[in-house]
Amino acid sequence: MNSTTTSTLATPDLLAIRALYDLPFPELMFRAMQVHREHHDADAVQLCTLQSIKTGRCQEDCKYCPQSAHHPDAALMPEPLMATEQVLVAARAAKAGGASRFCMGAAWREVRDGAQFDSVLNTVRGVADLGLEVCCTLGMVQEHQAVRLKEAGCKVYNHNLDTSREFYPEIITTRTYDDRLTTLETVRRAGLEVCSGGIIGLGESLDDRIKLLHELASLSPHPDSVPINSLVPVEGTPMAENDPVDPIEFVRVIAVARILMPKTMVRLSAGRTEMSAELQAMCFMAGANSIFLGEKLLTTPNPGRGEDFTLLRRLGMHPLGGEFPVADERAGEDGTWAKPCTSQGCGHDHSHEGAGHHHHH
Ligand code: SF4
Numbered sequence: 001m002n003s004t005t006t007s008t009l010a011t012p013d014l015l016a017i018r019a020l021y022d023l024p025f026p027e028l029m030f031r032a033m034q035v036h037r038e039h040h041d042a043d044a045v046q047l048c049t050l051q052s053i054k055t056g057r058c059q060e061d062c063k064y065c066p067q068s069a070h071h072p073d074a075a076l077m078p079e080p081l082m083a084t085e086q087v088l089v090a091a092r093a094a095k096a097g098g099a100s101r102f103c104m105g106a107a108w109r110e111v112r113d114g115a116q117f118d119s120v121l122n123t124v125r126g127v128a129d130l131g132l133e134v135c136c137t138l139g140m141v142q143e144h145q146a147v148r149l150k151e152a153g154c155k156v157y158n159h160n161l162d163t164s165r166e167f168y169p170e171i172i173t174t175r176t177y178d179d180r181l182t183t184l185e186t187v188r189r190a191g192l193e194v195c196s197g198g199i200i201g202l203g204e205s206l207d208d209r210i211k212l213l214h215e216l217a218s219l220s221p222h223p224d225s226v227p228i229n230s231l232v233p234v235e236g237t238p239m240a241e242n243d244p245v246d247p248i249e250f251v252r253v254i255a256v257a258r259i260l261m262p263k264t265m266v267r268l269s270a271g272r273t274e275m276s277a278e279l280q281a282m283c284f285m286a287g288a289n290s291i292f293l294g295e296k297l298l299t300t301p302n303p304g305r306g307e308d309f310t311l312l313r314r315l316g317m318h319p320l321g322g323e324f325p326v327a328d329e330r331a332g333e334d335g336t337w338a339k340p341c342t343s344q345g346c347g348h349d350h351s352h353e354g355a356g357h358h359h360h361h
Contacts, residue, residue: 009207017217018210021256025248029286032255036287039262044320045312046101046265046290048135049094052299053087053123054106055079060139060174062162063238064202064231066299067107074236076299081106081116084123091127097305098325099293102127103135103158109175110140117145121152128153135195140175140183146190156224157187158195164211167204184219193224197267200253201231201245209253217260225290226257226264230271232300245271247279251286258287265290273301277311284317 009015020028036042056078058067066074091102104123111117120138128134136149137158146157162168165177188194196219198212216226230245257266267290268283275283293305303311309324318324 009210014207014210014214017214017256017260018207020259021206021210021252025252028252028255029282032258032287033285035259035262036289040287040289041320042289043317044289045284045317046267046320047099047293047308048101048103048267048290049090049097049099050103050105050292051087051090051094052079052107053104053120054081054108055299056107058107059109060172062172064171064199064234066234066237068237071237074234081119082123084119084126087123088126088130091130091132094293095130095132096325097293098309098319098322099132100319100321101133101135101156102130103137103156103292105137105158106139108139111138111142111145113145117148121148124149124152124154128155137195140179141186143186143190146187146192150191154192156193156195158227159183159187160197160199160227161212161215162198163202163204164208165215166211167202167208171202184223194219195225195227195267196223197225197227197229197269199229199231199270200250201233201242201271202239203242206249209249213253213256213260216257222261222264224264225267226261227267227269227290228254228257228288229269230274232270232274234300244274247275247282251279251282254283254288255286267291270300270302272303277314280311281315284315289320 009018020031023031033042056067056076057069058065059069061068061070065071066076068074087104094102104120104127106120120136124134124136133156134154135156135158136154141149141157149157159180161177161180163171168177184194184196196216198216200209204212216223230250231239231242233240233242254266254268257264266288268280268288269292272280272291291308292302293308312318313324
């Protein structure tokens, strides 16, 4: 199917990436596995937690996002900036639950100097003091702000490209692709690691996916981590009726990302709730080596951590740089987390969690 899709790619780099993407699936997987093993422990998965510290009422108009003030029909309860102590409670729980990285997202268009940013800096200090790696995603940021984040103990800044430059105006009109690239340069200059990726399933063409991968792989140095999201269509957003992403195509995207950016952490992000154990396993085999733990990604459902540990155990994999948390061992004894889940999907009740959102800015 892929090779019959009309392509408008012009440059040799893009054609080469497309050729990679179009390889017979077993060959593509084999190459991705080779690269993965050269640079990573292929049995380890980095465990991150994503916490929304300010939810909703965002001035940006990202079409997929229920947090945008432009989509008032999306059922989302806006929440003001969380106090430092509140976030620290969540961070301690994340750490006890086995996470090594704590990402904080605020639905801001950009960081503004003032009491709120000062509070975030205080929170960053507190989370870093717990021994967690701190990542922030706060929208556009200026260099002096990025420097302050770094000084407070923030290690990584997330700011996603989302999609190709060409398709981007179909998704967001309130901020340009170049604004995004500028933010990435700014945080890099401030000494922060860069986390930047995209979303598959926005209605983009295959060539758009190729161009997004090319764009990410053209960043020099490569992003330290690249989250690949599978769209979770949210009611009340213009993307509510989008077609589901073909799982094989999704794995191809992961595999190509792994090959193009050998040292990068490739993060399997939004959309995991809809993925079978087998599909997630295939993503790990293709080179994904980072996931978000916990029941929500900002506002969209995510598998519970018990299910994630169960999956990793079934696969004989382990958390990167650590063991399964003590809490998980305990839960395993009474069998509640150790059993492979048998119900369709997971049997976990996500119904109370409401509308959702992805990891991106
Ligand atoms: S994706 Fe981020 S920037 Fe876009 S509307 Fe949602 S919260 Fe705002």
